């Protein structure tokens with residue numbers, strides 16, 4: 001592979017003290033960035049995490065905030081003890097921070113949930129009875145199945161261009177009445193999205209609300225409900241560098257206040273008799289059971305860290321990584337980068353691709369076993385989209401975030417180049433549907449890692 005593809009141009013004129021080029025160093029420190037993993041041929045390599053779209057490592061600031069909060073942890077909302085009051089304040093402060101991070105309007109509600117899937121199932125129970133939902137066929141299953149299960153739902157085929165897709169969306173919104181349009185903020189397969197302001201305009205003109213599946217958007221781009229005009233946003237803490245079991249649904253109060261409690265139980269009520277229950281208003285109405293205080297604290301810490309980045313820094317960082325990745329993949333023979341739309345703008349750092357003649361699962365196993373690189377393979381919980389893109393058997397996906405660098409991208413490109421020129425260096429077999437080295441000596445190390453021995457820090 002040509003090194004010109006992998007190396008940023010060097011100029012003589014850059015002053016010695018200038019800031020590193022976008023993507024050269026992590027934008028924010030993540031926990032475990034130096035973790036070594038065993039290789040199948042022996043030895044170790046620094047783990048390259050290019051699967052941040054699935055789950056992203058905790059920011060160091062998030063881990064530190066959780067460690068600070070742990071000694072203060074006590075029961076929430078119901079305890080009279082001092083630490084109960086502190087924990088309750090931590091939880092409610094976190095809620096306010098999360099709401100602020102996504103630009104909630106004054107009368108919006110922030111329900112703290114487990115993750116995006118939870119948020120979308122919650123909202124599915126809040127759309128007024130009979131109200132139809134409109135989605136595109138490029139959605140993650142989390143933004144498809146709750147609507148299918150609830151019904152009625154229309155799944156609109158994505159057209160080959162953004163312009164045609166918007167035209168079809170507009171026509172459908174005129175042809176039939178919808179309560180809600182549920183769109184991805186950024187595809188978990190390609191990082192692309194429709195222009196949100198235009199979707200909001202079309203939907204609102206037709207009397208429909210807009211839900212943004214923000215799972216792949218909120219951790220990567222500034223997003224604001226107030227500025228975009230969208231009515232709801234859902235996102236996950238574990239994709240926002242806060243893997244402590246928390247997520248959020250933020251948006252208009254009326255549907256959330258009128259709907260049945262999502263999780264009936266303690267904390268969601270005002271008064272209970274054996275005959276009847278008077279439910280609390282949102283958000284508590286939907287948060288039955290003991291709240292996840294540390295999850296909320298972690299999520300708020302991640303929101304604060306991302307919000308404190310200089311405007312545009314995150315987008316610049318991820319753009320630099322994506323451009324290097326897409327250019328490098330394009331230079332490899334037989335590699336096809338997937339796109340939904342020919343004319344989409346500014347995709348996030350999620351890139352899916354196929355390698356001609358190679359099973360994606362085998363390539364992913366090779367990258368892990370021989371190079372210590374983590375990517376995703378399969379159909380990414382987006383079966384209708386993968387079928388539409390002509391890859392019903394699946395693809396590979398590399399995704400970047402604040403903790404990734406150009407060096408990580410180059411490690412992937414070099415490993416793929418070696419795969420194409422020399423093939424895998426050990427034999428692989430399918431075991432229970434997954435490819436893995438036929439004879440894998442790493443099993444003992446994996447067992448040790450599971451027992452808590454961990455993986456060693458990289459030598460510097």
Ligand SMILES: Cc1ncc(COP(=O)(O)O)c(C=O)c1O
Nearest residue numbers: 115116117140142188215216236
């Ligand atoms: C676009 C999109 N929406 C929803 C989800 C579901 O997120 P979670 O698994 O955190 O509920 C994902 C997860 O990958 C996603 O990428």
